Amino acid sequence: MKMTYREALREGLKNALEENPNVFLVGEDVGAYGGTYAVTKGFLETYGPERIMDAPLSEVGFTGIGIGAAMGGLRPIVEIMTVNFSLLALDQIINSAAILRHMSGGQISVPLVIRMTTGGGRQLGAQHSHSFEGWYAHIPGIKILAPATVEDARSCLSYALKDPDPVLIFEHALLLNTSEEVGELPEIRSPFKAVVRKSGTALTLITYGGMLNRCLEAAKEFEKLGKEIEVIDLRCLRPLDNETIFQSVKKNHRVLIVDEGWKSGSLSAEISARIMENCFFDLDAPVERLCRREVPIPYARHLELAAIPQADEIIKKIQEIIK
Amino acid sequence: MALLDHVTLLLNMMRIRRMEEVCAELYTQEKIRGFLHLYIGEEAVAAGVLSLMRPQDNVMATYREHGHALLKGVSAKQILAEMFGKVEGCSHGRGGSMHLFSSVNRFFGGNAIVASGIPQAAGLALAAKRLKEDRHTVCFFGEGAMAEGAFHETMNMAELWKIPLLFCCENNLYAMGTALKRSQSQMDLVKKANAYNVTANSVDGMNIIEVIEKTQIALDFIKREQRPYFLEFKTYRFRPHSMFDPELYRNKEEVMNWKEKCPILTFKGHLLQKNMISELQIQELTLKVEKEIQEAIIFAEQGTWEPIEDLEKHVYENDL
Numbered sequence A: 001m002k003m004t005y006r007e008a009l010r011e012g013l014k015n016a017l018e019e020n021p022n023v024f025l026v027g028e029d030v031g032a033y034g035g036t037y038a039v040t041k042g043f044l045e046t047y048g049p050e051r052i053m054d055a056p057l058s059e060v061g062f063t064g065i066g067i068g069a070a071m072g073g074l075r076p077i078v079e080i081m082t083v084n085f086s087l088l089a090l091d092q093i094i095n096s097a098a099i100l101r102h103m104s105g106g107q108i109s110v111p112l113v114i115r116m117t118t119g120g121g122r123q124l125g126a127q128h129s130h131s132f133e134g135w136y137a138h139i140p141g142i143k144i145l146a147p148a149t150v151e152d153a154r155s156c157l158s159y160a161l162k163d164p165d166p167v168l169i170f171e172h173a174l175l176l177n178t179s180e181e182v183g184e185l186p187e188i189r190s191p192f193k194a195v196v197r198k199s200g201t202a203l204t205l206i207t208y209g210g211m212l213n214r215c216l217e218a219a220k221e222f223e224k225l226g227k228e229i230e231v232i233d234l235r236c237l238r239p240l241d242n243e244t245i246f247q248s249v250k251k252n253h254r255v256l257i258v259d260e261g262w263k264s265g266s267l268s269a270e271i272s273a274r275i276m277e278n279c280f281f282d283l284d285a286p287v288e289r290l291c292r293r294e295v296p297i298p299y300a301r302h303l304e305l306a307a308i309p310q311a312d313e314i315i316k317k318i319q320e321i322i323k
Numbered sequence B: 001m002a003l004l005d006h007v008t009l010l011l012n013m014m015r016i017r018r019m020e021e022v023c024a025e026l027y028t029q030e031k032i033r034g035f036l037h038l039y040i041g042e043e044a045v046a047a048g049v050l051s052l053m054r055p056q057d058n059v060m061a062t063y064r065e066h067g068h069a070l071l072k073g074v075s076a077k078q079i080l081a082e083m084f085g086k087v088e089g090c091s092h093g094r095g096g097s098m099h100l101f102s103s104v105n106r107f108f109g110g111n112a113i114v115a116s117g118i119p120q121a122a123g124l125a126l127a128a129k130r131l132k133e134d135r136h137t138v139c140f141f142g143e144g145a146m147a148e149g150a151f152h153e154t155m156n157m158a159e160l161w162k163i164p165l166l167f168c169c170e171n172n173l174y175a176m177g178t179a180l181k182r183s184q185s186q187m188d189l190v191k192k193a194n195a196y197n198v199t200a201n202s203v204d205g206m207n208i209i210e211v212i213e214k215t216q217i218a219l220d221f222i223k224r225e226q227r228p229y230f231l232e233f234k235t236y237r238f239r240p241h242s243m244f245d246p247e248l249y250r251n252k253e254e255v256m257n258w259k260e261k262c263p264i265l266t267f268k269g270h271l272l273q274k275n276m277i278s279e280l281q282i283q284e285l286t287l288k289v290e291k292e293i294q295e296a297i298i299f300a301e302q303g304t305w306e307p308i309e310d311l312e313k314h315v316y317e318n319d320l
């Protein structure tokens, strides 16, 4: 059956709420409004205000309440409207959720899931177009998921809810209306491992989230020319699945990383460094990267398009590497 | 609710006082390092409120939390071992003075980001309510924390969502060197709480009996109404903010005046006057406290260092 990314998120949440009475959703406009992106339309009526909690504009406060509720035995899902506003909750996420276990010598567990949309590309200007998932991946103590497919959007939440540690899920806003053919039941495949979305031998293309479809599009162009590009969807940005990355690099010897975040001090830099440390003698060419240009995202369409990696750019870059 | 007898209340304040004095000494001997914030002068607040706490109740505190941890059931041994950085410490040496934790005692820290524990305590209280558990949840913080957004956001949501949380503000008049009058446009803290429709009361935090009476009223209200309650405890810290504080912001006279209201001295005097305790009994208590603390020092001293191979443990539940 065909399903959109939005419907998939909705189904994932529904399953979670139905499976465990201790699961509840708290965030801005998740209830009466039906979800900022209409993901939770009708949930308030179905599950009631105790389980679908419309929070005031208090990102620090309700994230902290989520942490406490998780410590107290509930299974909260905190929804932060978008990654941009998660900056207000950074103290709770980093100074508590991520480190309470370690700081308490292993005594305190924070089994909390935080969901938020991420990414640019909708002409929303610099304050609403951030891509900070790679930045969050810097932090020990949390796990970072970035579902890029409808299937992952549907199934990753149930895995996140089974995890004893805080898990952040980054849902790409541009993907909400994309649709895919999926099976009746959610897939049984851990979201904490990378997946090879398309196999090939000419080059290893490493990406995640909103960039996956563009990379697959680019790979298709090369297929026409008889060149098979291998596309890795990271899915989980922390912990990184070194094994899948290194295996592919050792086989293909050429690498391009496509990351929607800024380049400096980024996830793409981290992956590149790991490849250098572990696969240096397997490389036939320097590891290349395509990232968000180092500017705040501008409003004008043509400028925004130029600031975020697009399929044609990816194609051009691959050509340069495999020429 | 089982109330501790007067002698035990006095004993508990003396335990905190002596442990804190010893911490200061151990700090100058460099046995304890990092930041060290002492609670001396404020003992009646923790000893009073915690006399009403049962093992199943949740307590959240700040970086000035040694006394709260002690009276919530964490042993002086485990507390001192933690400050020594030993693996026998209550946070296995990972936390230090500002991050005492004990999940078995439901003591949730030990949070050194001002006001950060407040929303978390609301979450704990919400969980207890939803899970229909018989627990109080109490959150301690200084008046300085009341300028933080986390405090205001939590007050609002606690009342909005009927969260049964007791907010305990330890108003010692200074946030590091910033006096209340230099940081708050509205200095009446009860009014601040009332602005969120939260029921509130102000307490003489130097008087343990008043602390207990007013806390009991608050807890009864919370239990009956299933809503939050705010208590301001007017108190004073006799020592500098931390071991690095030259105390440029207040004069000796002010400190001397407050020391006359010492919660331990006044309570002792009160008990003696009413013949509820004898000088001999007080001497016995002093010896008892000394024994507990000296044993704790030896325990901490004899504790072991966690092997460096274990450094990366406890980042996730299962090693990645």
Ligand SMILES: Cc1ncc(C[n+]2csc(CCOP(=O)(O)OP(=O)(O)O)c2C)c(N)n1
Binding pocket: B064, B112, B113, B114, B141, B142, B143, B144, B145, B146, B170, B172, B174, B175, B176, B241
């Ligand atoms: C968010 C944050 N800002 C600043 C500090 C530094 N700091 C530590 S304690 C303190 C004063 C807090 O005063 P108060 O809340 O009244 O508690 P008290 O120390 O008097 O017990 C400050 C500014 C901090 N730890 N956290």
